[in-house]
Amino acid sequence: MTNSDLLSVLLIALGLSADCFAVALSGSIARKRHSPRQILLVASSFGFFQFLMPVLGWLTGQLVLNVIASYDHWLAFALLSCVGGKMLWEALQSKDDGRKTSDISKGFTLLLLSVATSIDALAVGFSFAFLNLNIVLSSLTIGIVAFFVTTAGFYLGKLAGKSLGKQAEIIGGLILIGIGFRILITHLLA
Secondary structure, three states, X not given: OOHHXXXXXXXXXXXXXXXXXXXXXXXXXXXXXXXXXXHHHHHHHHHHHHHHHXXXXXXHHXXXXXXXXXXXXXXXXXXXXXXXXXXXXXXXXXXXXXXXXXXXXXHHHHHHHHHHOOHHHHXXXXXXXXXXXXXXXXXXXXXXXXXXXXXXXXXXHHHHHHHHHHHHHHHHHHHHHHHHHHHXXXXXXX
């Protein structure tokens, strides 16, 4: 891989990890305490899926990409809206400040967010087949960047969450829904 190719892959990785950053930021704002283990779990899951999706895109080829491309934006929108809506619902149903908030580091929520934030990486992986790039090195770069960007999102969200107080989970839910809308609008207007 040339230096130019590496720079291109790094820029692509930063673009793809923007959703990871926003989800980590909103999740951290909404839930004031995440242990280092939880942060590591989410960052690893997001990084793994950001690594995996380009590989899958590269392997599947034109046929599967055409099928998925017709609805991938709707899938990402639905997944992010469901998780964001759940966060909003929990925030609005809660009466006290000691409430239990959504934890994006657990189970099905983590899986949904990992898939939703990495769907665009599938199409990127497909395009890598035409660019003659090393798919393993490119995908590893994307996954590692996503890991670090997610971690940064958690720590910045922790700082912001302290000053936002009780409204933090509402803001987190709205951010997730907003990301879903952005993905949907971007694909519909393209």
